[in-house]
Amino acid sequence: MSKDTQILEEFTSSEYKYGFESNIEADSAPKGLNEDIVRFISHKKEEPEWMLEWRLKAYRHWLTLEEPKWPNVTYPEINYQDIIYYSAPKQKVAPKSLDEVDPELRATFEKLGISLQEQKRLTGVAVDAVLDSVSVATTFKDKLAELGIIFCSFSEAVKEHPELVKKYIGSVVPVNDNYFSALNSAVFSDGSFCYIPKGVRCPMELSTYFRINAANTGQFERTLIIADEGSYVSYLEGCTAPMRDENQLHAAVVEIYAAKDAEVKYSTVQNWYPGDKDGKGGIYNFVTKRGICAGDHSKISWTQVETGSAITWKYPSCILKGDHSVGEFYSVAVTNNMQQADTGTKMVHIGKNTKSRIVSKGVSAGKSQNSYRGLVKVFKRAENARNHSQCDSLLMGDRCGAHTFPYIESENSTAQIEHEATTSKIGEDQIFYCTQRGIDEESAVALIVNGYCKEVLNQLPMEFAVEAQKLLALTLEGSVG
Amino acid sequence: MSNAIKADLKQNILNNFKSFEAELNGQSRSEVHQLRRKALDSFESVGFPGVKNEEYKYTPITKSLGKEFDFNNISKSGTIESKKVNDFLIKDLDAYNIVIINGQFSKEYSNVSSVDPKLSIQSLAEAFAEQQALLSTHFAKYANSESDTFTALNTAFSKEGVFINVDSNYIVDKPIAIYFISDADREKVIAQPRNLILVGKNSEVEIIESFYTIGAETSFTNVVSEIVVGENAHVHYAKIGLENDKAHHIGNTQVYQAANSVFNATTATLEGGMVRNNMNIVLDAEGCEANMYGLYLLNGKQHVDNHTMVDHRKPNSFSNELYKGIMNEKSTGVFNGKIFVRQDAQKTNAFQSNKNILLSDDATINTKPQLEIWADDVKCSHGATTGQLDEEQLFYLRARGLSKESARAMLLYAFAHEAIEKVKSDAVRDYLDKLIKERLNKNFQ
Numbered sequence: 001m002s003k004d005t006q007i008l009e010e011f012t013s014s015e016y017k018y019g020f021e022s023n024i025e026a027d028s029a030p031k032g033l034n035e036d037i038v039r040f041i042s043h044k045k046e047e048p049e050w051m052l053e054w055r056l057k058a059y060r061h062w063l064t065l066e067e068p069k070w071p072n073v074t075y076p077e078i079n080y081q082d083i084i085y086y087s088a089p090k091q092k093v094a095p096k097s098l099d100e101v102d103p104e105l106r107a108t109f110e111k112l113g114i115s116l117q118e119q120k121r122l123t124g125v126a127v128d129a130v131l132d133s134v135s136v137a138t139t140f141k142d143k144l145a146e147l148g149i150i151f152c153s154f155s156e157a158v159k160e161h162p163e164l165v166k167k168y169i170g171s172v173v174p175v176n177d178n179y180f181s182a183l184n185s186a187v188f189s190d191g192s193f194c195y196i197p198k199g200v201r202c203p204m205e206l207s208t209y210f211r212i213n214a215a216n217t218g219q220f221e222r223t224l225i226i227a228d229e230g231s232y233v234s235y236l237e238g239c240t241a242p243m244r245d246e247n248q249l250h251a252a253v254v255e256i257y258a259a260k261d262a263e264v265k266y267s268t269v270q271n272w273y274p275g276d277k278d279g280k281g282g283i284y285n286f287v288t289k290r291g292i293c294a295g296d297h298s299k300i301s302w303t304q305v306e307t308g309s310a311i312t313w314k315y316p317s318c319i320l321k322g323d324h325s326v327g328e329f330y331s332v333a334v335t336n337n338m339q340q341a342d343t344g345t346k347m348v349h350i351g352k353n354t355k356s357r358i359v360s361k362g363v364s365a366g367k368s369q370n371s372y373r374g375l376v377k378v379f380k381r382a383e384n385a386r387n388h389s390q391c392d393s394l395l396m397g398d399r400c401g402a403h404t405f406p407y408i409e410s411e412n413s414t415a416q417i418e419h420e421a422t423t424s425k426i427g428e429d430q431i432f433y434c435t436q437r438g439i440d441e442e443s444a445v446a447l448i449v450n451g452y453c454k455e456v457l458n459q460l461p462m463e464f465a466v467e468a469q470k471l472l473a474l475t476l477e478g479s480v481g
Numbered sequence: 482m483s484n485a486i487k488a489d490l491k492q493n494i495l496n497n498f499k500s501f502e503a504e505l506n507g508q509s510r511s512e513v514h515q516l517r518r519k520a521l522d523s524f525e526s527v528g529f530p531g532v533k534n535e536e537y538k539y540t541p542i543t544k545s546l547g548k549e550f551d552f553n554n555i556s557k558s559g560t561i562e563s564k565k566v567n568d569f570l571i572k573d574l575d576a577y578n579i580v581i582i583n584g585q586f587s588k589e590y591s592n593v594s595s596v597d598p599k600l601s602i603q604s605l606a607e608a609f610a611e612q613q614a615l616l617s618t619h620f621a622k623y624a625n626s627e628s629d630t631f632t633a634l635n636t637a638f639s640k641e642g643v644f645i646n647v648d649s650n651y652i653v654d655k656p657i658a659i660y661f662i663s664d665a666d667r668e669k670v671i672a673q674p675r676n677l678i679l680v681g682k683n684s685e686v687e688i689i690e691s692f693y694t695i696g697a698e699t700s701f702t703n704v705v706s707e708i709v710v711g712e713n714a715h716v717h718y719a720k721i722g723l724e725n726d727k728a729h730h731i732g733n734t735q736v737y738q739a740a741n742s743v744f745n746a747t748t749a750t751l752e753g754g755m756v757r758n759n760m761n762i763v764l765d766a767e768g769c770e771a772n773m774y775g776l777y778l779l780n781g782k783q784h785v786d787n788h789t790m791v792d793h794r795k796p797n798s799f800s801n802e803l804y805k806g807i808m809n810e811k812s813t814g815v816f817n818g819k820i821f822v823r824q825d826a827q828k829t830n831a832f833q834s835n836k837n838i839l840l841s842d843d844a845t846i847n848t849k850p851q852l853e854i855w856a857d858d859v860k861c862s863h864g865a866t867t868g869q870l871d872e873e874q875l876f877y878l879r880a881r882g883l884s885k886e887s888a889r890a891m892l893l894y895a896f897a898h899e900a901i902e903k904v905k906s907d908a909v910r911d912y913l914d915k916l917i918k919e920r921l922n923k924n925f926q
Contacts, residue, residue, distance in 0.1 A: 070535070380842060380843075393852075393854065395854065395856075395857035395859075396857065397857060398824065398827070398856060398857045398858070399824075400857065401853070401854060401855045402852070402854045403851075403852060403853045403854065404850075404851060404852040404853075404863070405849070405851050406849060406850060406851070406865070407847070407848075407849050408846075408847065408848045408849065408865055408867065409845070409846070409847045409848075410837075410839060410845065410846050410847075410867045411842075411843075411844075411845045412839070412842060413839035413840055413841055413842050413844060413869055414842075414869060415839070415867060415868070416866075416867070416868040416869075417865070417866065417867040417868070418864070418865070418866050419850065419863075419864060419865040419866070420862070420863070420864040420865075421850070421852060421862060421863050421864075422860075422861065422862040423852055423854045423859060423860075423861040423862070424859070424860055424861075425857045425858055425859070
């Protein structure tokens, strides 16, 4: 047992490796939030009038809302007037090729191991890199443009494809949806925009790397993915953030629209700074992610690996409106030290013969709290709706907690809903079984945790799986070999 | 709108408490009364649950009560003919019978005179006067007014009900059956019976609580039962709901278990308008075992909400739960099961299962099986399913010559029976079986 304790100690004491801050001059707004700030952001981004109106509407609605208190997490009150809502790296001319990108900026990416050139050459991944709030480089754009695929930063989309943005923004996550989505709608700085035209199968994985940089900057990205009839896209999102003591708020919004026969696969690896051993610092990650299967036979699949952030509060959801549409949610959430995670999904069955699948794997260690909260709702006309949910929790150490709050609501007699959940720890007998076969204890723990998460990790695209495994290993350092 | 109802109801209750206090004849300085006042304070601060209250999210009890009651007259006694009372008694059950009419202990119909000295059964009002030591140790010590507003309401007006004390090392020779009857024949009725059941070390007892209404008026029953299970003691408990379609029922069963004790519960709700059953079990020692079974058969516009909570406080305890429901027509079923494992409660084993069948497109089921685990060396699992009858099973029976109706009834009966087969006494089980069959044939075709 003492070896176990030692492993856990090593695990708990492992430091955040991606903590550094690059010195790029930032063009920041003053602290605080009011209508002027909203106007300032909109002006900075040279947005049209309708966009500003939309932001102001969201801001005014936000003022009437109260911060939600129901998640199973605790944190000091956030002072929304103490946050800088806009910060853009100074750059006068938009870069046309990688060579024009600020070398210091590129060095930052290189430290993270996502050299744009390397990516371009070796992996064939188009990377829309977001450093702080402005997209600085977009690759593979020409290649995608040949197919009619639009993949650009949000502000570019507002300028160049206003009709698409106007039509779909807020259609999945309305401005008045919740406290943080309203905040995001008012002050979002940038993000990614993606449109796949009819019948096109996107030939490569689209990917955005988010990175929070300058101190005291909340990041409010907005991502909008539109998959038109019969199209397919796989979208990757991965995050790392520099180490810092002050808590940072991150309230992103992701909207996915899937038309008839379209399929969208959205994968996330999140490894933001979780705070130190005593829970000091770390990112507050309050995200609204939602997709709508608007057309028949459409499919949206969420896969997430959550290892970072002091507090994670997010529920990637699917609204299954089209008949025969499919929603999937695969999640691994690992919490350590003082981390808190309240995450899960919502599957809303509206159309006939809709199907959803939920697989959630939680691992809690240290003094962390890990909650699964999910809703499966079957409306009256959702005949033959089918859901299977499975949420398992693994506990490492006796100071952590694992909680499950599934809501199942059915109004249709032909629906079949199944939910199962288990909570357990790595059994002494399992470890014994491995050590008996010559596997040392540390590798045994690694083996078991890997096997436990496999079902979800298998869902990740090849290019991403490597990074996910790296991050899992980093978070579970000491216990995963 | 609902806020206005809330405020009105609350104000009526606060007014009513003053007249209730005046009737107590100078007892208002007693220890018990201080508890009542405290409970009223917690009720006053919380009030009736609104639509945003998580615990009452799916059960709009406040709205429904607000429509029907003004709460200006909370406790009332009633008289019922003995013939009617006899109709309710469970056939072939040899038991100590206690009859509670509109929340009042009826000496006339209860047969508790010839009991062994190791067992005492009396009205709670009597016990307040005669059993002060026991009451001050146990009364309102388990059912927490702060955590549930209806418990607070009951405690504030607690006066009548049943007190049962089983001494140590005594196996009660026959079951104790408590019949709660609301007489809503002439007017609306509100009853708030309060029960305290103490079971000593190494003892065993079976307790049956069943609820009925007479007449077609609306009734509201807000019952609280506190059950203390001593070391090594075994308690078998059954709660049977047979009130009418206009009845509102809030029941709180609060169980406290000492070391190596066993508590087996079956909660069967076969009739009722809007029913809420709270079953809270605290396992405050090692080696405890708690088994909970539940069944709800609903049709029409009936609404039944089962909330269960098992609080594992100490290591090496075991809990097991199985709740089953069949919803027909426009009925709504709610299940909320919570397993709470505290940090010290290592080596806990807890299982929970909820299975539902929806028979109509207008029926609704909301289920929320919850786990909150703060210890690492535990085995906890839960499962929930919602579906319909298996086509293949139906086909199997029909291929053997059964009509569609009887095949359905047979499968539903088999589904339902599992939830009540652990009831201890044969007479009660047969009684339930018969009721289930009747209902499946009558309402579920």
